[in-house]
Amino acid sequence: MRNKKLLIIYVICVLMFIGISYYLTLPAINIHSPGFWLYLFAIIMFISIGKLLISIDYKTGNLKKRSYSNFWKTGYLLVATIFIIIFVINIFLSPLFRSSSYAKRMTINENGNFNTDVKEVDFNTIPLLDKDSSSKLGDRVMGEMTDLVSQFYVSSLYTQINYNNEVVRVTPLEYYSFIKYFTNHKDGVKGYIIVNSVNGKSELVKLEKGMKYMPSALFNEDLRRKLRFNYPTEIFGEANFELDNDGKPYWIVQTVKYSGVGLKKEITGVIILDPVTGKSKKYNVNDIPTWVDHVYDASLILEQVDDWGTYKNGFLNSIFGQKDVVVTTDGYNYLTMDDDVYLYTGITSVASDESNLGFILCNMRTKDTVYYQVPGAEEYSAMESAKGQVQQMNYTSTFPLLINLQGKPTYLISLKDNAGLVKMYAFVDVQNYQRVVVTDSAKGINEAARNYLITNPVVDSNEIITKEITISSISTSIIDGNTYYYFVDVDGQKYKASIKVGEDYLPFVTPGSKMSIGYRNESNVIEIIKIER
DSSP states (O other): OHHHHHHHHHHHHHHHHHHHHHHHHOOOSOTTOHHHHHHHHHHHHHHHHHHHHHTEETTTTEESOTHHHHHHHHHHHHHHHHHHHHHHHHHHTSHHHHHHHHHTSSOEEOOOOHHHHSOBOOTTTSOOSOHHHHHHHHHHHHHTOTTTTTTEEEOSOOEEEEETTEEEEEEEEEESSHHHHHHHTTTOEEEEEEEETTTOOEEEEEEEEEEOOBTTOOGGGBHHHHHHHHOTTOEEEEEEEEEOTTSOEEEEEEEEEEETTTEEEEEEEEEEEOTTTOOEEEEETTSOOTTOOOSSOHHHHHHHHHHHHHHTTOHHHHHTTOTTOEEEOSOOEEEEETTEEEEEEEEEETTOOSEESEEEEEETTTOOEEEEOOOEEOHHHHHHHHHHHTGGGTOEEOOOEEEEETTEEEEEEEEEOTTSOEEEEEEEESSOTTOEEEEEGGGOHHHHHHHHHHHSOOOOGGGOEEEEEEEEEEEEEEETTEEEEEEEETTSOEEEEEGGGSTTTGGGOOTTOEEEEEESOOOSEEEEEEEEO
């Protein structure tokens, strides 16, 4: 009778362990998920240990049944066998034997043309603020909301999206603690923060109905738990917070598949969940609404591009010969084009020198990827070059934005002080990082671009008009800290030239001097972009 009671208690404990551990860990019931096997191993070990406890005669300290030793061995043998099978399958499916399939994880168009594919930069839509600066602005807005700051905190997500043709970062509020959850969960989280990445405008958007299904919520309102109970076999990837075109918030959660167990990750689609109502819908990758910007995460894209660059000539070549082996650089940034968000990163040789062979742009929604063979400076070299222009300030540099500046690939870098505020803009020539011009951010991004172009005019030599002039009169003017020379030639034509066009020559020009100049357009006041001595 006693043994029967112990057995009943044992079975109840096992069932409770299975249920509670599932509720807490939320593994996908999917043989390709590493979490599923860890969950199964934990159950096997719990059953084995429980069997040991009920098989001990506590008066003598001996096992009541010798058969238990076989049961214990069987449990360990089962775990070891499963582990060995998974290990062998994963080795067989690894790049060692399947390098070709790894190289083809991503289809990359290698015939990209920078001038035609990437539009001329529009400084009214370019994201000048990075995630760190956006976070500081968002925290400042939250600090002004005295009724909310004690109950909620600002999530660190700050997803960059294209929202009605504006580049913004959005992030939700979260419950400050489990106590705050209990006092607020009936009304839910009442808002989210939106930060304009171009001009820094920040606001807290309050919702009529609060968001209940959040990462910081507890019990069945926890975001992952809500998803798991609705989709028990799906493997979930990253969860991004985005807005539709009407400003309604949604969670965009990746669905993932693996080869073997945890190998060769791929995105199969997304689940779009309404955090207010909890309603959700699963979409395959080809059916996702166009307002969704982040289907693929940056880490996966970089991993797949690295596989393309590493294994395209086989596994052995990736280790020994390393012919044509290339990898992504250590960093990335985002660009927005045609209502989509693109990931940018450089491509460099596996030797990791200080130059790039080119760069890729990858659509974060469709994974369409183009490789541009534009040799130039590696991003961190450009960042150091920008900081070197104002090294006495000890500014930190953001990862570069790659822009098309009058048909030429150019790095745009923000220089920030210790408080995270943008103090200067730096433009750096991609192909020659020694060509760098920094400008006080207070003068605006357009003035910064103009200063760079004065020093480094991006003009096709076939477009330059040259002629020799004889100077009749000269005057000077200082505009925004830059000296400009104004000339009138003997024919009455007016000209202007920045000191940067010829700083060792212009100060010594006198009336009657002859100059061979180059300019691009005829106008009332011709801007000189080149001086031949």
